[in-house]
């Protein structure tokens with residue numbers, strides 16, 4: 001081994017649970033010369049003061065799987081290292097005290113079943129039988145997850161550290177990383193209080209200090225510190241070592257057993273931010289002053305549930321700072337701004353639950369150069385410029401914290417840090433009754449209130465108040481014409497002598513067609529999984545215009561840039577802010593646009609799948625003949641300062657044709673009917689185009705090499721093990737949201753990746769992969785009889801292998 005104080009293969013910054021777990025796994029993958037540096041002592045950041053509850057169920061199957069990896073690891077670690085971990089698999093109880101919460105819990109139980117996690121529904125009496133100290137007079141029902149548990153955070157971290165040392169990792173305490181060294185856009189080492197260390201990979205697991213350390217080299221890690229408190233009681237009669245953990249979201253609190261007493265903490269609606277002018281370099285094992293005044297609200301709620309707390313002695317009220325993120329999920333992966341710099345931070349008070357699995361996938365990410373499976377909900381690239389300002393991050397993180405135990409309503413929007421980013425049409429759309437949602441900082445119209453309606457969401461697990469408005473917008477798009485403000489769409493230019501060669505390698509579809517052509521394509525990883533799903537238009541031999549989803553700006557730019565060979569002359573430029581995007585869709589689209597356009601819109605001169613530069617109402621416009629709603633239409637990309645002119649002219653010209661404003665929720669119902677896939681839901685890095693029935697958009701028949709080709713060619717030689725299918729239910733009142741379980745002939749075969757309603761066909765619609773180890777072919781799919789489990793009830797369903805609504809492409813292409 002070389003002198004680890006000068007050179008290492010990887011340097012891990014931070015000796016909390018996440019750093020130690022990453023070190024343990026990295027060494028387990030065969031990496032030698034791994035050094036972990038901890039400024040103080042191991043566990044001395046947030047880890048030592050965690051309560052230690054370990055729950056697993058999340059809304060993403062893969063993040064649930066990651067938490068399941070923690071549970072598996074904690075179950076075997078003590079035997080492996082000989083160091084106690086305090087791991088107890090006593091199970092976890094979750095209460096529901098309102099009918100709405102009960103609906104949510106039942107949907108969670110179905111989701112757990114979809115993901116293969118055991119979760120039982122209990123009556124209040126059954127719940128009390130396993131948690132006898134609680135009152136259940138207000139409880140509607142409960143759920144029990146038998147594989148959840150609790151651990152001693154410091155012990156488990158020391159055990160991971162010992163396991164890492166056994167595998168050869170050098171762990172150095174009292175050693176601070178003071179700088180990250182960068183050369184040619186790569187992290188190449190760190191400066192430390194012991195001197196510089198050169199390395200291939202810098203892995204920052206520095207908890208609350210991660211944002212500032214990474215910020216020093218231009219890497220954005222949007223997290224902030226928030227105070228979090230729990231109290232520990234003296235022993236209470238009846239509290240035994242086998243007591244399950246308990247979560248009581250309607251009373252904002254959680255509990256676990258500790259030395260015969262209870263740990264009780266919670267998520268108040270008015271959390272307190274910590275270190276707003278920069279996270280101090282505290283001495284290790286730093287705690288904040290107990291804040292009884294603030295904790296009182298949780299105490300009162302808890303005493304209503306556990307009367308024994310009224311008389312129990314209190315050992316301590318612990319107040320610890322912890323890092324929180326704008327969406328309540330942690331942050332993993334290689335920084336898009338700097339190759340060789342990896343991040344594992346922002347654990348939102350579930351770092352003990354996640355630590356084992358997060359360290360495992362982060363180590364695999366470092367070794368393999370890409371995420372081992374789809375980790376989009378926790379991927380560092382889900383953020384962008386909109387999360388670059390710490391004040392914005394703090395406002396949103398405080399909201400996420402306050403909502404931790406609130407009902408997670410379908411379609412719910414955040415209210416903080418808004419409005420931040422507005423399209424030029426914003427005021428017009430406000431006046432037209434828009435109810436806005438937010439994505440990547442953008443205000444986006446979700447739906448438009450009609451006369452007598454308020455443009456405000458009223459959330460529900462049943463039919464929502466926006467259902468009729470979306471139905472109107474949907475019908476107008478199908479029958480007449482609608483205008484959608486899609487200005488938030490991500491737009492890139494790819495320019496340079498080698499633009500074609502670069503893009504042709506990255507895209508699965510053929511983008512070598514001449515200028516004027518528009519191609520729908522996926523970008524694949526080496527496993528054939530779909531990393532991006534976008535539209536590529538060729539403007540000139542050396543210039544492409546690329547359009548992708550609002551939320552994918554950082555991710556897709558990173559994917560494209562990292563896959564351009566360094567010797568090629570091809571440069572990606574984000575031009576999102578330069579162009580507003582107005583999508584004019586519906587059978588009357590041509591009639592509305594033609595009188596304003598400087599060029600013919602006839603099919604012969606402007607066919608489907610092409611783009612043209614022309615003028616609309618005097619404004620220079622890049623018009624794309626494309627659709628995501630299954631109707632005739634154009635996406636008009638307009639320099640932002642011309643956008644209002646074009647919008648006003650279109651609305652004026654469309655008046656005679658009954659034009660309406662329409663929003664994102666109508667786009668969703670329309671695309672569900674047409675069977676267009678959504679990246680991040682129906683398709684993603686774990687699904688290939690063949691599995692998603694998108695083989696038609698892949699150039700396999702042409703002799704052109706592309707990233708992912710070999711994996712697809714191999715996959716073609718064996719039966720597909722899963723296939724994306726559509727489903728409808730006969731019962732029109734069923735509300736499909738995604739994550740519902742799919743049964744074929746009574747056997748669980750998958751779960752829905754999206755759900756919604758098709759207003760033209762008048763039925764609920766879901767999409768999901770039907771899975772079978774021996775293979776899934778058309779005969780197998782067509783012969784089964786299907787059911788969907790919705791909030792624990794089974795409903796009859798029909799499978800659809802093609803679009804559910806199809807006027808024929810002749811109408812779209814007419």
Ligand SMILES: Cc1cc2nc3c(=O)[nH]c(=O)nc-3n(C[C@H](O)[C@H](O)[C@H](O)COP(=O)(O)OP(=O)(O)OC[C@H]3O[C@@H](n4cnc5c(N)ncnc54)[C@H](O)[C@@H]3O)c2cc1C
Nearest residue numbers: 014016018039045046047051052053177207350351352353
């Ligand atoms: C009150 C409270 C209760 C909680 N309860 C639970 C729970 O029940 N279940 C659960 O799952 N989670 C819980 N958590 C969350 C959990 O504690 C954290 O998510 C987890 O400990 C985060 O681990 P980490 O390794 O990311 O960060 P940390 O433990 O903070 O480790 C980061 C380390 O990096 C070191 N460091 C920073 N900068 C440098 C540098 N420049 N050079 C070298 N070292 C550096 C720090 O000294 C620190 O030791 C709780 C948190 C709090 C505050």
